[in-house]
Amino acid sequence: MGLLDREFTEDNIVISKVDDFLNWGRLSSLWQVGFGLACCAIEMMATSASHYDFDRFGVIPRPTPRQCDVIIISGTVTFKMATRVKRLYEQMPDPKYVISMGSCANCGGPYWEHGYHVLKGVDRVIPVDVYVPGCPPRPEALLEGLMKLQEKIRNESLVKKAIV
Amino acid sequence: MALKTEEMVLNMGPQHPSTHGVLRLEIELDGEIIINVKPHIGYLHRCFEKHCEAMTYPQIIPYVDRMDYLASIYNEFGYAVAVERLLDIKVPERVEYIRVIMGELQRIASHTVAIGTYGLDIGAFTPFLFLFRDREKILSLFEMTCGARLLYNYIWVGGVSHDLHPNFLRQTKEFINYFKPIITEINNLLTYNKIFIERTANVGILPLDAAINYGITGPNLRASGLKWDLRRDDPYSIYDRFDFEIPVGKGWMGTVGDCWDRYYLRILEMEQSLKILEQAIEQIPDGDITSAIPKRIKPPEGQIYARVENPRGELGYFIMSKGGLQPWRVKVKAPSFVNMSIFGDLCRGHLIADVVAILGSIDIVLGEVDR
Amino acid sequence: MKSTQEIYNLLKEKFQEKVIQHLNTLPKEEVIEVRPESINEIVEFLRDDKELHFDNLILLSGVDDANGSKNKLEDGTEEITGGTLSVYYHIESMDLRHKLVLKVSAPRENPEVESIYDVYGCANWHEREAFDMLGIIFKNHPDLTRILMPYDWEFGYPLRKDYRNPEFYQGMKVPY
Numbered sequence: 001m002g003l004l005d006r007e008f009t010e011d012n013i014v015i016s017k018v019d020d021f022l023n024w025g026r027l028s029s030l031w032q033v034g035f036g037l038a039c040c041a042i043e044m045m046a047t048s049a050s051h052y053d054f055d056r057f058g059v060i061p062r063p064t065p066r067q068c069d070v071i072i073i074s075g076t077v078t079f080k081m082a083t084r085v086k087r088l089y090e091q092m093p094d095p096k097y098v099i100s101m102g103s104c105a106n107c108g109g110p111y112w113e114h115g116y117h118v119l120k121g122v123d124r125v126i127p128v129d130v131y132v133p134g135c136p137p138r139p140e141a142l143l144e145g146l147m148k149l150q151e152k153i154r155n156e157s158l159v160k161k162a163i164v
Numbered sequence: 165m166a167l168k169t170e171e172m173v174l175n176m177g178p179q180h181p182s183t184h185g186v187l188r189l190e191i192e193l194d195g196e197i198i199i200n201v202k203p204h205i206g207y208l209h210r211c212f213e214k215h216c217e218a219m220t221y222p223q224i225i226p227y228v229d230r231m232d233y234l235a236s237i238y239n240e241f242g243y244a245v246a247v248e249r250l251l252d253i254k255v256p257e258r259v260e261y262i263r264v265i266m267g268e269l270q271r272i273a274s275h276t277v278a279i280g281t282y283g284l285d286i287g288a289f290t291p292f293l294f295l296f297r298d299r300e301k302i303l304s305l306f307e308m309t310c311g312a313r314l315l316y317n318y319i320w321v322g323g324v325s326h327d328l329h330p331n332f333l334r335q336t337k338e339f340i341n342y343f344k345p346i347i348t349e350i351n352n353l354l355t356y357n358k359i360f361i362e363r364t365a366n367v368g369i370l371p372l373d374a375a376i377n378y379g380i381t382g383p384n385l386r387a388s389g390l391k392w393d394l395r396r397d398d399p400y401s402i403y404d405r406f407d408f409e410i411p412v413g414k415g416w417m418g419t420v421g422d423c424w425d426r427y428y429l430r431i432l433e434m435e436q437s438l439k440i441l442e443q444a445i446e447q448i449p450d451g452d453i454t455s456a457i458p459k460r461i462k463p464p465e466g467q468i469y470a471r472v473e474n475p476r477g478e479l480g481y482f483i484m485s486k487g488g489l490q491p492w493r494v495k496v497k498a499p500s501f502v503n504m505s506i507f508g509d510l511c512r513g514h515l516i517a518d519v520v521a522i523l524g525s526i527d528i529v530l531g532e533v534d535r
Numbered sequence: 536m537k538s539t540q541e542i543y544n545l546l547k548e549k550f551q552e553k554v555i556q557h558l559n560t561l562p563k564e565e566v567i568e569v570r571p572e573s574i575n576e577i578v579e580f581l582r583d584d585k586e587l588h589f590d591n592l593i594l595l596s597g598v599d600d601a602n603g604s605k606n607k608l609e610d611g612t613e614e615i616t617g618g619t620l621s622v623y624y625h626i627e628s629m630d631l632r633h634k635l636v637l638k639v640s641a642p643r644e645n646p647e648v649e650s651i652y653d654v655y656g657c658a659n660w661h662e663r664e665a666f667d668m669l670g671i672i673f674k675n676h677p678d679l680t681r682i683l684m685p686y687d688w689e690f691g692y693p694l695r696k697d698y699r700n701p702e703f704y705q706g707m708k709v710p711y
Contacts (some may be wrong), residue, residue, distance in 0.1 A: 019224060036231055038208055040231035041185065043279070045305075049296030063181045079704050080685045081186055081207045084178050110226060110711045114218050115211045116693045116700050117684060120711045133262045136314050190590070213668070213694060250563060376590050376629065380655035392629060411643035467628040469594065469625050482596050483565065495596035505660040534683055 019157050026095065027153040030070045033088060036063035038075025040102040040136040046141040047083040057146055065091040070149065072124065072142075073128075076104035076111060089126045097153070099145050100128045103135040111115070171199060174305045178207045182285045182520040194517060199517075201519065203504060205533050211502045216494035221247055221275030221461040222321055224494070225244045230316040231496065232532040237263075237270040237306075240319035245400050246470035246481040247321045250463045258451040259323050260402045263335065264442045266306070266318065268437040272343070273302040274475035275430045278378045282427060282524040283354050286363050291354045295522070298346055301339055308332060321461060323454030333445055339413060340438050347434060364427060365418035366520035368510045372421065378506040381499050382477025384526060387413035388421035394473040401472075404531040406443050423525035428512050430527075433475075462489055476500055476527060498535060500528040536633045539565040542587065550577060556600035562635055566623070572648065573637040574624070575649040575675075581635070582654055589635060592655035593625040601696040603643055615697045620646045620671055626655075641671065650676040666696040 017022075032054075036044060048054040048061060061067050065088045076086055089098065100122050103109030108120035121127060129152060132145035177188040186207035192200040215227050222440040228243045229236040241263055280295035282475040302304045303313045308329045310318040318325050354360055370380070372388045385392055411432035415424035423429040459500025471480035486498065503526050510522050543557040546567065553573040569577055571642055581589040591682040604620025618689040624637040643646055650673035662673040663682040672690035681688060690701040700709050 035179050037186055038210075039230055039314060042233055045281075046296060046300070050293040050419060051297055051300040056238075061181075074216070076210050077209060078207060079707060079709075080209070081178060082707060083705065084207075087452070088179055108711060110230070111210055114215050115207050116214060116698070116709070117211050119707060124416055124707055206681075206685070209683040211693065217694075217696075236626065374656070377656045379592055379655065390629070397632075453657040464562055466564065467623075468563045468564075471593075478593070480625075481595055482594055482623065485597060493598045495594070495598075496595065502657050512643050 015123075019159070020156070021157055023154050026069065026151040026156075029058035029060075030097070030149070031058075031060050031062050031068045033065050033068045033071045033073065033157075034063050035065075035088065037077065037081065037103065038076050038102075040074035040105070042140055043136045044072060044074045044101065044142065047142050051144065052139040054143075054146075057143070057150075059146065065136045066093065068092050069095070070097045070099060072099045072101050073122045073126075074101045074104040076109065077125070078117050079119055080117070081118045082122075082125050085122065086125045096131045097128045097149055098122075098126055099132060099149060101132045101142060101145065102137055105131065106131050106133065129137070167515045168514075169194075170483065171307070172203040176513075176519070179189060179414065180226065181414050182523065184281065184474060184523070185532055187523075187528070189519065190500050191516065196515050198511050198514055198516060198519065201508045202449055203507055205501075205504065205530075207492045208530045208534040209308060210531075210535065212496065213494055216491055218490060219490045221463075221473040221491065224491075226317050229274070229317060229496065230531060231501070231535055232474065232476065234274045234529050235270050235475045236275075237266045237318060238472060239315070241267050241401075242472040242474070243481055244319050244321050245472060246468055246483050247301070247463070248347060248476070249470050250323075250458070250466065250468045250483060250485060251461065252452060253322050253457055254457055255322055255455045256452045256516065257402075257449050259453055259455070261444050261448040262324050262328060263319055263401060264403065265405075265441060265448070266309075266379075268441050269302050269305060269336070271325075271437045271475045272434050273299050275434050277433075277447060278349065278527040279354070280429055282527070283360075285520045285524040286360060288354055288357070288360065291350060294346075294353070296349065298343060301342070305332065305335060305339065308335070322457035325454075326478065327453045333448070336441065336445060340441055341431070343434075343438065346364065347431060351431065354486040355431060360425060361417050363521055364423035364525065367418075367421050367514065370426075370506070370510060370523060371420040374506065375421070379502045380477070382474065383433060384426055384477065384503055386411065387425040387429045389413050389451050394471060398471065401469070403440075404441045404446070405447075408439050411436065417463070425520050435483060463486065474499055474527065477503060500530075501535075504528050504533050538633075539567065539635060540583075540632075543567050544634055545587075545609070546577065546580075549580065553577065558638070560625075566636045566638045566694075568638045571641045571648040572675070573649065574622075574637065574639050575651050575654065578624065578626065578637070578651050578654050587591075587633075588628045589626040591627050591629050592651075592658055592661075593627055594623075595625075595658055595661035595665065596623045597621070597669040597671050598623060599669055599693070599695050600640070605697075612677055613697050613698055615643070615695075618643050620669055622648055622665060622671060626649075628646055646671045649674050649675055652676055668692060670695065684702065 105122045111118040112144045128148045172193045174191045177183045178186040188204040190202040228239045260422050277301045278294040280292040283291035372386050375388045417424045423505040465487045471484045480497035482495040486492040546554045553570045555568040567590045572635045598621045600619050605613050619640040621640045627634040665671045
């Protein structure tokens with residue numbers, strides 16, 4: 001925003017578009033649902049832990065979906081779990097975003113052929129914003145997925161929504 | 165006139181920060197006292213056994229990885245041991261040493277997660293950050309060897325996929341020297357913390373006879389006081405060459421087999437793993453990394469049960485072959501699945517807050533419970 | 536420590552025709568086959584006998600033998616009728632250090648096996664899993680419900696060799 005670059009001593013005014021302002025607010029503190037499914041959840045934990053530090057992007061795991069902006073589907077979604085995933089998503093307040101992490105959540109992954117109890121892609125139950133490939137994706141890959149999501153949020157506009 | 169009371173049923177999970185994955189607990193409560201806990205599992209059932217029946221023997225290894233995703237190397241280790249026994253293959257010395265080194269590193273990595281998340285469940289956040297920092301160091305050793313951080317596909321039937329990196333042994337030595345003081349640090353930070361002891365000592369006591377009857381294995385069984393470690397009691401690979409102790413629970417802070425014992429046993433096991441690692445690094449010979457195995461693995465008709473000591477207990481593979489390229493049936497004895505089955509009995513009579521303490525001390529991995 | 540042959544002789548003497556045969560022609564593992572309705576009393580004897588003392592059930596696994604007659608259906612899949620489903624019990628003695636494999640077979644159409652949950656605690660979940668995956672019915676089991684699959688899964692038992700996946704489950708498409 002250029003505010004922090006420049007020191008200023010007196011009160012000041014910043015002029016910005018509403019879109020930019022709202023998007024900036026949304027993308028800078030994406031709270032995620034503290035929700036792990038499978039192997040990818042371990043990598044997600046590693047991403048939030050000391051070495052990779054998800055916190056610096058403003059991502060904090062919250063125990064309840066009602067306080068969250070983003071849900072990271074980290075792992076295989078089974079049929080038994082799919083209805084619960086859907087309910088979790090429905091409990092989140094708008095605007096809400098979904099990151100599908102790993103091959104299993106993207107398309108069923110290694111279980112696509114014989115997995116009689118595996119949902120082949122979480123996008124069959126909830127809409128997905130960003131797909132992160134990998135089995136499991138490295139923490140760097142998840143970080144990039146998050147940056148892609150931020151990029152997507154940055155380009156959102158209230159105007160378009162009003163027309164549709 | 166007495167007040168009318170009634171029991172309450174509380175649902176915990178499948179989305180809950182302390183269930184270590186997707187586990188659902190149906191808790192029946194009388195006030196704050198637990199009457200009964202009914203675990204509902206299967207939220208991560210990924211059809212492992214069906215995949216085994218459709219894949220050839222080497223193709224199964226990646227699926228094996230994804231069962232107990234905190235100890236992938238050990239899953240591969242057990243599977244390789246089982247298939248090699250079925251085929252009567254002997255693997256080269258160097259491979260055995262590489263497997264032991266990798267296995268023990270994995271044991272430390274798995275226990276760091278167990279201890280870190282246990283602290284997290286009880287309310288201590290810092291040990292989690294400390295231990296994940298150290299776990300990254302182990303993961304980078306794995307990454308150096310086979311290129312993967314979590315699911316390695318490293319141990320193959322009859323060998324391993326890559327030889328060790330030239331720097332591997334030196335860096336492992338550095339890691340051992342680095343990690344020894346860390347154990348003391350964790351002890352000071354968490355183990356002897358007054359609040360932590362209050363939460364875990366004398367909670368969730370698992371008596372030895374119940375443990376054996378329920379088939380509990382691994383650190384949970386040893387915490388109840390039985391010296392039973394497959395590395396000693398049913399030796400596989402080359403574990404009979406190393407000098408190490410098997411710690412057992414002694415009721416240091418309370419009763420034998422309580423949560424604190426189960427927790428502390430993992431710390432003691434990490435020390436022993438470091439000891440094995442030191443010896444293995446000293447002794448490792450040069451040589452081949454694969455043995456002469458046929459291109460198409462086709463075991464004769466027959467069946468085998470082979471088992472190894474996973475960080476969580478006895479991991480066994482029951483492989484039944486009918487002479488084809490695919491196994492006829494693979495059934496896994498998953499330590500977490502068996503350890504989980506006693507959970508209801510452990511919780512009975514405790515307070516609701518102890519559910520999390522008991523669950524964390526059993527250290528389950530849902531990928532393995534559900535397979 | 537006793538060999539499987541010795542244990543077989545002991546069992547045959549005590550249980551007569553309830554113990555069917557000693558399978559030792561295949562490599563690696565010897566198996567004692569017993570009758571499905573008497574497995575409970577046999578494992579109880581094996582556990583309580585001082586000389587044998589099998590105190591630990593390692594594993595209980597259901598297996599589809601698929602040895603019935605196979606008829607091809609119109610859509611290319613197979614249906615199996617007749618034949619047997621089997622259950623393998625791996626038990627061991629932790630202090631005497633011997634292991635044993637028991638086997639029971641039950642007809643595919645009515646696979647009833649006696650439950651052993653009161654002898655070994657961990658058999659409870661193992662038996663539920665065998666029921667869930669293969670449809671083996673364990674008589675006298677306290678809570679024989681599905682354990683891994685959803686409770687309302689009504690499309691059969693997935694580890695049977697002739698299992699066919701449904702097209703939809705609760706509105707979600709099942710095949711890729």
